[in-house]
Structures are given as structure tokens and as C-alpha cells.
Amino acid sequence: MRKILHVDMDAFYASVEQRDDPALRGRPVVVAWRGARSVVCAASYEARTFGVRSAMPALRAERLCPQAVFVPPDFPRYKAVSRQVREIFLSHTDLVQPLSLDEAYLDVTEPKIASPSATATAQAIRAQIREATGLTASAGVAPNKFIAKIASDWNKPDGLFVVKPAQVEAFLTPLPVGKIPGVGKVMQGKLEQLGVLTVGDLRRFGQEELQLRFGSFGAALYRRARGIDERPVQPDQPVQSISAEDTFATDLPLSALEPEVRRIAEKAWNASRKTERIGRTVVLKLKTAQFRILTRSLTPESPPDSVQAFTEIAVGLLQRIDLPDDTRYRLVGVGLSNFHDTEEVPMQPGLFG
Missing domain, CATH: 3.30.1490.100 (DNA polymerase, Y-family, little finger domain)
Incomplete structure (x- = not known):
């Protein structure tokens, strides 16, 4: 049984800007270049209350939140902070799989630093990130990557959520089926036609029937509905x-x-x-x-x-x-x-x- 963490920095780019410029704290900050073709790189939680989200056109963000402060992205600065956070991860385990500058999976089944539990390790990592960078991170703790990633979003920002092995089925059952990776709007529509709105609904279908309807992705749906994810944390993923x-x-x-x-x-x-x-x-x-x-x-x-x-x-x-x-x-x-x-x-x- 693995012990997996998914650690996700909170509104990372915007939080770095607010940390480094006190005048931005408490204000809706949008990290984006201004212009008709620009898209939002990140939005502070203050901006998110107005519906601003990353990847939306900057012009739309400006319409949603006219009082937002637009800050051009400074990727060298964000990468420097990301390296600090990565060093903290590596002090606890060599099994770190970065997904981007602001999130990563960690396998802490056998941590470098003695710890009573994976939960305690997650708490220590979050505290060290706050102390070293002045920023907050949220974490999910679970038996596998799929559930840990969902859990890390559960108590954002600055939150921790733990799903123990015995809690997996109860945790997944009421979740919208869209929480399963790969289930976008089109697939969600197809599942709704079958009466599948939640992960619990999906569990009513056998693997053969799902594969017959959705091919190899049907097998993935079957496994995820049961909380099965055997993918290891891969520190050195080859370039694809x-x-x-x-x-x-x-x-x-x-x-x-x-x-x-x-x-x-x-x-x-x-x-x-x-x-x-x-x-x-x-x-x-x-x-x-x-x-x-x-x-x-x-x-x-x-x-x-x-x-x-x-x-x-x-x-x-x-x-x-x-x-x-x-x-x-x-x-x-x-x-x-x-x-x-x-x-x-x-x-x-x-x-x-």
C-alpha cells in the first residue's frame, strides 16, 4: 500500500506577486499581459470570487473584474520559488514527480525523515514551504495518485485532506463523474445519457460493458470508479x-x-x-x-x-x-x-x- 501526497501551491503566480508587493495583498490580482490576445496565467483568490480563472482571455477577466490589478508574469522568479519548494520535497523523499512549477506527486511510503504518518509528513512539508517561501500549499494524502490529486483540492487554499484506504469508496461515491481524469464535457454528456452523474452511479457498470461502450477508456473508468490507480510516482519521466x-x-x-x-x-x-x-x-x-x-x-x-x-x-x-x-x-x-x-x-x- 503506497502513501501518496499531491502538493499544490495556492494561486501560485498570483501569490508570489502578492508576497513580493505588499500593495497587492488583499486585492484581486490577475497575472497576465494586457492585450486582445492575452490569456490569464493565474488569478488570486480575490479575483476568483469574480469568476476570473486561469486560461480565460484577459479581456474577459477585465470585464468580470474591472478593479483587478494586472501584473505581467515573471517566470524566472516563479521558477526560483519552485526550486525552493522542490528542495523541500526532496528532503523528505526522492520519489517526487513534478507536474508543473506549482504541483507535484510525492511517494512518502518510506520517507527520508522519520514520521509517524503520511499525514504528518504532509503537515511538515506545508509548514516548511510557508517558512521558506512565505507561501501556502494545499495537500492531499491518499493511497494513490488519482485520489491524492482530488483530495488536494478539497480544502483549498492552505488546506490538507486525507483519504485513508478504508475511506476510498465512501469518498468517491458522491463525487461528480467529471472528477475522473479524462471525463470532459463530451464524455460527461455520454455518461449522463446512461444515468451516470456520480462515481457511485458509474460503479453499477461492469468492466466489459464500459469497454464495449468506450473502448480502452472504459477500462480506465471501471478502475477509477473503484479507486484503483497503480501508477507509481515517477521522478524522472522521459520526455514525451x-x-x-x-x-x-x-x-x-x-x-x-x-x-x-x-x-x-x-x-x-x-x-x-x-x-x-x-x-x-x-x-x-x-x-x-x-x-x-x-x-x-x-x-x-x-x-x-x-x-x-x-x-x-x-x-x-x-x-x-x-x-x-x-x-x-x-x-x-x-x-x-x-x-x-x-x-x-x-x-x-x-x-x-
Whole structure:
């Protein structure tokens, strides 16, 4: 039986800004660049009471909360704080799996520092974060990652929630089925048609029936409804994808996108050189002016071995966009995915191979 923590910093970027500027404390703070194309990176709890959320357009946030203070993001500063927090995690266990700058899973089944329980370890970590950074963190304690992540959100901000093994079924039963990872609005609608509104409702269905209806995801639904999650905490997850994207100042037609694709492909390729793994699949992402997202991908017989080869594939994917000519695009992204270790990738033989 594992003892898993999910630790999540509270309104991280906004909290750092409020910590470093006393004039922002107690005020609705929105971390975002101003502008028609900007999106919210983070919102303080004071701003959230007005409905402001991360990833929403900054213009909408401004309409919802006209009195909000907009602060441009300072990622080097946030990364510095994140490193402080990571050091605290690592003082308790080597099994730390970061999910982003502000959250991570920890396996404290066998902690470095003697502790009477996983709950006590979580309390100690939260206290050390507060002392070292002046910020608060919320934590969930559970037998696996799935339940720990839900639990960490239970008593936010500055909260701790524990789900013991014997409490798993009672904890999950009344939860909305949307709490299960992967159950978005579309899947939620399909489940509602079956009378499934809660995790308890989902538990009425057997694995075979769920797989028949939803394929491999049906098996995942069956396991999650019963609180089963055997995924280990993985400290050094191998790179799976690397990408870069940009939102244009004005919407562009498809015919004007090639220079943008070339520019962004170079950024993505340079980022991919920081790993020794090899990416095999080139991905092009476009977002229309109506916020429709399109992706096109190609896995060549031999992985791209230069920025030129990578870029030409990305540019070629533009030919596979078949929307009307008057469609305008607001964003383009280029990525490399399907990464493998070097020895796993068959390379193109040489001319005399």
C-alpha cells in the first residue's frame, strides 16, 4: 500500500506577486499581459470570487473584474520559488514527480525523515514551504495518485485532506463523474445519457460493458470508479513531447502562415536538442479565429535529424488543412512527439549501409 501526497501551491503566480508587493495583498490580482490576445496565467483568490480563472482571455477577466490589478508574469522568479519548494520535497523523499512549477506527486511510503504518518509528513512539508517561501500549499494524502490529486483540492487554499484506504469508496461515491481524469464535457454528456452523474452511479457498470461502450477508456473508468490507480510516482519521466506556439497580433489566412511555422519550428527544434531522446512525429497545431483547434501530424520513416528536415515537414502539414480559404487563424504551434530512447529508434541507413 503506497502513501501518496499531491502538493499544490495556492494561486501560485498570483501569490508570489502578492508576497513580493505588499500593495497587492488583499486585492484581486490577475497575472497576465494586457492585450486582445492575452490569456490569464493565474488569478488570486480575490479575483476568483469574480469568476476570473486561469486560461480565460484577459479581456474577459477585465470585464468580470474591472478593479483587478494586472501584473505581467515573471517566470524566472516563479521558477526560483519552485526550486525552493522542490528542495523541500526532496528532503523528505526522492520519489517526487513534478507536474508543473506549482504541483507535484510525492511517494512518502518510506520517507527520508522519520514520521509517524503520511499525514504528518504532509503537515511538515506545508509548514516548511510557508517558512521558506512565505507561501501556502494545499495537500492531499491518499493511497494513490488519482485520489491524492482530488483530495488536494478539497480544502483549498492552505488546506490538507486525507483519504485513508478504508475511506476510498465512501469518498468517491458522491463525487461528480467529471472528477475522473479524462471525463470532459463530451464524455460527461455520454455518461449522463446512461444515468451516470456520480462515481457511485458509474460503479453499477461492469468492466466489459464500459469497454464495449468506450473502448480502452472504459477500462480506465471501471478502475477509477473503484479507486484503483497503480501508477507509481515517477521522478524522472522521459520526455514525451516538446512544442512551441504563438498567438498572432492579428488573425492570418493560411497563405500567410508558412513564415510563422518556420519561425516556431526553429524554436521547437532548439528546445528538443536539450534531451538525448529522439522524437519521431512532427505535429502542427492551428487555432482558428473561432477558437477551433486543428492538429495534423506525420511520422516519417526516419526521424527528422536537422532543423531543416523538421521544418519542411511542419510546413508540408499546412497542405493538409482543408478549411475554406477565408478562414483566419489566431495561433500556430509546432511540436515533436513520440519520443524514444536513442537505441530504440531505427535510423535511416547510410548510403552504403
